[in-house]
Amino acid sequence: MKCRKCGEKASIHMRQHKLALCKDHFLEWIPEQTERFIKKYRMFTRGEKILVAVSGGKDSLSLWDILVRLGYQADGLYLGLGIDGGIEYSHESQRLTEKFARENNFKLHVVDIEREYGHSIPMLAEISHRGYGKPCAVCGLAKRHEMNRIARDLGYDVLATGHNLDDEAAVLFGNALHWSSEYLLRQGPVLPESDGLARKVKPLCRFYEREMTAYALARGIEYIYDECPFAEGSQQIYYKEALNQLETARPGTKLTFYIKFLEAKQSGELFVEKETDRKNLHTCPGCGQATSAPGLCSFCRMLEKAKAEAK
Ligand code: AMP
Numbered sequence: 093m094k095c096r097k098c099g100e101k102a103s104i105h106m107r108q109h110k111l112a113l114c115k116d117h118f119l120e121w122i123p124e125q126t127e128r129f130i131k132k133y134r135m136f137t138r139g140e141k142i143l144v145a146v147s148g149g150k151d152s153l154s155l156w157d158i159l160v161r162l163g164y165q166a167d168g169l170y171l172g173l174g175i176d177g178g179i180e181y182s183h184e185s186q187r188l189t190e191k192f193a194r195e196n197n198f199k200l201h202v203v204d205i206e207r208e209y210g211h212s213i214p215m216l217a218e219i220s221h222r223g224y225g226k227p228c229a230v231c232g233l234a235k236r237h238e239m240n241r242i243a244r245d246l247g248y249d250v251l252a253t254g255h256n257l258d259d260e261a262a263v264l265f266g267n268a269l270h271w272s273s274e275y276l277l278r279q280g281p282v283l284p285e286s287d288g289l290a291r292k293v294k295p296l297c298r299f300y301e302r303e304m305t306a307y308a309l310a311r312g313i314e315y316i317y318d319e320c321p322f323a324e325g326s327q328q329i330y331y332k333e334a335l336n337q338l339e340t341a342r343p344g345t346k347l348t349f350y351i352k353f354l355e356a357k358q359s360g361e362l363f364v365e366k367e368t369d370r371k372n373l374h375t376c377p378g379c380g381q382a383t384s385a386p387g388l389c390s391f392c393r394m395l396e397k398a399k400a401e402a403k
Pocket residue numbers: 144145146147151152169170171172173235252253254255259
């Protein structure tokens with residue numbers, strides 16, 4: 093197989109795009125495509141300040157690398173979750189994130205949940221009895237809350253995460269299986285800013301996971317290979333496996349599934365937001381973030397419960 097651009101030996105063949113490229117041309121192709129998606133979905137401009145949420149995994153570290161290579165103003169945010177699971181997951185992911193930032197001279201903000209709130213994520217999950225013994229629900233809630241808070245407090249215009257196509261297709265699959273219209277309505281490459289919440293974007297949402305792994309390796313980015321130890325056996329993983337089977341039988345299935353969904357939504361054929369759908373938002377008296385019901389938001393309620401139980 094030869095590189096389509098230069099005819100040298102190809103190092104990656106992307107069957108879904110009918111495209112083979114050598115390492116150098118692949119390393120150019122990824123940022124070019126990212127730039128195309130940023131423009132197509134109107135994610136942000138070079139005048140805006142971007143906060144990249146970095147977990148130490150291949151996607152978010154690569155995203156940070158790509159945005160800076162493209163000339164965007166992108167700083168990083170690492171959230172210390174206090175997850176061990178026998179592999180020192182949080183410790184190792186923080187070490188690799190800090191190393192990456194230091195070696196590239198990038199600005200990284202590190203916020204530790206335990207230092208901030210007195211309890212790590214697994215502790216909060218245990219005290220609040222949410223999630224049936226798994227901290228993932230509490231973790232998701234805390235990550236969303238903290239990313240929003242920090243983006244706002246530090247004056248960033250946009251918050252970027254490293255979700256790739258495999259992530260987005262799996263979420264879409266789950267939402268479609270349950271016809272969760274509220275989630276389907278909100279799923280997409282951009283979630284516009286609202287009531288003090290920063291805009292959220294996913295610039296890698298059209299890249300296959302395999303392409304991101306290839307990018308990280310080709311750029312020599314050292315990342316944490318292990319998934320969070322609590323992810324094992326999750327619904328998301330089953331959905332990913334099911335989609336991978338479909339993809340093997342028909343290359344391009346995942347991409348078509350996701351893109352046709354976005355197109356249908358944009359054309360107004362599916363999941364159109366009505367004025368009445370837009371719930372009246374309230375302000376949480378604890379943290380000042382927007383919430384759907386009056387009173388404390390779910391994150392602040394969880395903290396209250398943790399405080400009460402700790403007494
Ligand atoms: P995940 O939910 O683990 O698949 O991660 C999705 C995205 O959330 C990643 O690509 C990151 O952008 C962000 N993220 C996950 N964990 C962290 C963390 N500990 N600190 C900062 N950002 C994170």
